[in-house]
Amino acid sequence: MSSSSDITALQTPPSCTADFCLIPLGTPTASVSKEVAEVQRLLKKSGLKYSMHSAGTTVEGSWDKVMKVIGQCHTMLHQNGVVRIQSDIRIGTRTDKKQGFQDKVDAVKRLLEADGKLDGEE
Amino acid sequence: MSSSSDITALQTPPSCTADFCLIPLGTPTASVSKEVAEVQRLLKKSGLKYSMHSAGTTVEGSWDKVMKVIGQCHTMLHQNGVVRIQSDIRIGTRTDKKQGFQDKVDAVKRLLEADGKLDGEE
């Protein structure tokens, strides 16, 4: 009767937004820009929508595709000689509406712009 | 020539350790224990090795299986009426050795126990 009794019938979410920050361990230098650039190149090939910022990379798509490409980033860096990788992933799913990552920023900016207009009126 | 030129040939890692903390949004109460219990029940059915602590749940297995079950946790809670879910996932992979999550704790405890022995000798 419970929806969770047959786990094999449970699909993963059809869409999600994930923001991940990948950290190589045990590398000769403390710089990670080379690895982050490799990740960007891989994301470009994936065909998924993504956006890099200073603390990570945001990527959109189905749960399976997004998680697969992050896993492929790990494998690629391992193949390049990095023996250990730790990623932090913030991932969100919602059923109430479809919202791309740019929509989220826009929603906040609209609220902040309203402040500006009020300020300007004085 | 580059190992990353053919993205479809890149596999996800054969093993990983993930620690995730799942947060339901827009729920009537601030309590999440009901949702966390549902997650534990689903993990039990998955057959993967897992361990709950106060700030999340650690789970071990192949990248694909681990990520699939976390995605299924999202879907299950959505089916139970939660419209939005945000998870934080710390995920690590390594090629230098196979280390279960209990091994990691044990390695630190051995170092700390050595302190204790030195303290006791005084």
Added chain:
Amino acid sequence: MSSSSDITALQTPPSCTADFCLIPLGTPTASVSKEVAEVQRLLKKSGLKYSMHSAGTTVEGSWDKVMKVIGQCHTMLHQNGVVRIQSDIRIGTRTDKKQGFQDKVDAVKRLLEADGKLDGEE
């Protein structure tokens, strides 16, 4: 009129639960057990309540004390020669009730034990 107009009057929360995972970058080896052991020793000296698990360490106390000790962990490891450190911190505060990190685990376990009793009745 707004409560946030005078930022200097805003206190940080009197209590919080933080779970942090500290990662040293650019170290000779991929192992972090030595660094994690150092962190545990520092936490012990801090007098705060804490608990290590395989994916991090949970610590309880006032926002300022908790954040100070995590910062001190960074400084200590820098003094030991680690040039770059990245931490992931999950931190929660609530005003509806005082709940220690053990209480959170207990609340979920009570729900799961109820399952067991039902199973046993069959």
Added chain:
Amino acid sequence: MSSSSDITALQTPPSCTADFCLIPLGTPTASVSKEVAEVQRLLKKSGLKYSMHSAGTTVEGSWDKVMKVIGQCHTMLHQNGVVRIQSDIRIGTRTDKKQGFQDKVDAVKRLLEADGKLDGEE
């Protein structure tokens, strides 16, 4: 003899880059744009350098100032009626060089632009 024997003598890092994602729990709606806008207003008043993106906000400054303002964000939202708040914070410190968050993005972009030039040569 150990540098960590007197914990009170340990300072927190003089500079850091933190990226945080704040999630209110038990709110009537699944939308968080109102809360995120409040956070942006508070950051503006703090005088610290910050930048919002779709998955969080990055802020730079001394460890103490950065952590204080994130704590003040929690307190402000609690005062506005949010009973429980969970934040994920990625925080980095380094002693090898001073690097602002824009510098990090620029370093990766330079590497990626070199790709483009090579592509263009064909």
